[in-house]
Amino acid sequence: MMQFTESIFATRFNITQPDLEAYLYEAMSQGGDYADLYFEYLLTSSISIDESMVKSAAQGVSMGVGVRVIAGERTGYAYSNDLAPEKIHKAAGVAAHIAAGPGKTGKLDLNQAVRHNLYPVVTAPTETAFSERVELVKRADRSARAFDSRIFQVQAVYADNLREVMVATTEDLLTLDRQPLARLGVSVLARDNGGQPQRGHAGGGGRVDLDFFLKEKTPEHFAAEAAREALAMLAAVDAPAGETIVVLGPGWPGILLHEAVGHGLEADFNRKGVSAFSGRIGQKVASELCTVIDDGTIGSRRGSLNVDDEGQPTQRNVLIENGVLRGYLQDKLSSTLTGGPSTGSGRREGYAYIPMPRMTNTFMLAGDDEPEDIIRSVPKGLYCKNFGGGQVDITSGNFVFSASESYLIEDGRLTRPVRNATLIGNGPAALQYVSRVGNDLRLDEGIGVCGKNGQSVPVGVGIPTIRIDRMTVGGTA
């Protein structure tokens, strides 16, 4: 485990443990129940290819510290993107104003906490030569164009970052983490002679080293997947409109869980009583075939973290067990106010943001059915293989997710591809209609970005093949 004295904050910015304690004292100078400091040093790079030319290569560095003070239900927050001591003191002083009382000067004794080691990456992609990373987008471009002569546009974007974070709290917690993250995305357009173009997209990555893209999921893999999707869609017919049986394929279609139940189970919404799932712990909110997990501890995954952004170790949280709602995703503030423990779900986009309860990797456990049998069981319906994004209205529980590749099911067989269509459902109701769960649980390839209150964080999803007996499809046919 990295020691504080070896961290970039100590070596490059000469921050000492007494400095951290002094900033925390300053933050508590007007009283308050709790304060924390979140230091971040972020290196980013991105490379993009378009028309077979590497048109852009960029890198950047940003750093900052966020100071938070909690007093009852109130939060004061200030940040600085300058790590000079007087700037940090000033931020601590501004955040302190949220409390109004005598200062709290109890003795602090910061101790480095143990944590997971889920991404033991020695050399992060961000630390490798640009010349190696440029090859990834060039290979993706060549491979997609070689896949089929009907592919006429290819764009590929490779992006990575390396985030060094340090959290120090008035509960004597001191944690450090080094978080690598990399992603490659390929987007293509295909066209039959003179016809309308169709788009295909694929991508993936994780908290991995560069070898992941050289050995496990290569540029050729993503290029072929993007090209295949675009070509398949060339024959698309109009999507059906109205209620029908929907079968979701394994992997990324797990975005259903993220939208239908995940957001609605974040503790801030429930503490405030504004979620459609508020006050429903112990109630049946899904068919008994459904067990839904949020797990931040899966090795190398995009949504995983050794510690959350409040310094708590991430964990495996059971959200729904055999259809019954078991628990919410908790951060420091919500867990304190509701008298329970944090579930290691406090996350933030960066130093300029207040943490809130967020998902990590959200998935449904596998069932017993063969995927082929599930499709065979449907006389007429829709099979969805891939999706774009989704969105949810927490309060009403209505959610949507947009199918980018789907097929008609006719007499138990996949027949024609259909044009892009949005699926809509209601959170506490939708999973009640799950009648078959496959044995083929798959996690997505590592592409998800979740947005909430203006903050974006990387997440993962996963699902086995499932059959939903009733869902509304937004087509025109």
Add this chain to the structure above:
Amino acid sequence: MIDSRGNPGRHAAAADSNHLLELAGDVVQRALAAGATGAECTIAEGEEFTANVRMREIENIQEAASRGVGLRILRGRNTGSSYTSDLSPEGIQHLIKSAIELADVTTEDPHAGLPDPEQLGAFPEDLELYSPDLETLETTRKIETARRAEDAALSADPRIVNSAGASFGTHLGRHVFANSLGFAGEYRSSYCGLSTVPVARDGESMERDSWSTIARAFDGLEDAEYVGRKAASRALRRLHPVKVPTQKVPVVFDQRAANSLLDNLFDAVQGMAIYRQESFLAGKLGEQVASEKLTVIDDGTLPRLFGSSPFDDEGVPSRRTVVIDRGVLRSYLLNSYAGRKLGMTTTGSASRGLSGNAGIGHGNFFVEKGVQTPEQLIAGIADGFYVTELLGFGVNIVTGDYSRGATGLWIRNGELAFAVSEVTIAGTLQEMLMGLEAVASDLEFRGSIASPTLKIGEMTVGGK
């Protein structure tokens, strides 16, 4: 400016906000000295404040200032980009070195470059983008404003039983740009915003909605009580929604929903999508692409509005461009790169953050208003769907396929009759544009995109 450990730097004075223009010019010159043949430097500086109030109590207060520098360089026809939030001498040196090195890994692109020198400049008149009154607005007043809006919502009706809160925020910014063709410019901007999100409940039905107001100066905001009452009435009318049967009917987009549609139209007319042929409007210049009721303008020179600026992110003056004139596609929106790719000229629409090549953005992108009020527009509809909120990302600009989740009210015999939710609306953007039957008179600029209420002749509503 002091660097991270208190060493006063050589550029101690240059980083002071009055001297950011000088720093940008200096970065450009040093990039040229380091081997670049062209360079452009952007500096953004901002101060922000947000107060959130919930159930009449302060929930959180956030306050901070930050700044960053971005550099893009050319070496011949190769480009490299970098950014940093570290304005110390070491930070700036690293910024320049990074950008220069990255030009080695990019490909020579015959269209890469800066705008032509004669295209550079700034809109000559004061656009009134900055209001100093926000500098001195007291924190207590900001909190009080949010509290008043939420209180008005909570007091509006006994069925408003809960709230996701109210927010008041201010932002004061400075934008600096310099390039190696001698352009150097800066402008300040300010805005403040107020919003509230009440929750209505009646029996088992729970719904939320919101209202917000934004202005360059505090006195430009809508009254806090009005914001609260308006949000409450929007939440209340959503109670007890019905999922209607699947059918084809006229669809009316209220202002907010219509703005979202206009967002999709922007994506389809911005030049990067055009040269890549990833827009259904590629190659359609001069053609009738919409009903003659539709005229769409992009204008970055309207005083005080949120899409206004004296120059774009390449140093080209903002201007007025007619994009669609009575249904005929007249112009794409272009930066200098897309202009060169298409054999056209930039429309002053370059947009970027601190990093990378310029993309394309819009100024005030709006639909020219019609003469009917929204009520008159609805009055002629026997059965139809009035959409107040759209959910999800189901719009494909390549094909024009349009399929989104929708919430709103059912129109029966010319009046808003009952709430509708958990349905979809679908069609294609091509058919929706051609099928635009009416544009109402209620144009309001609440952001950089603005549309009056719109009526589309027929779409598929997906429900039961």
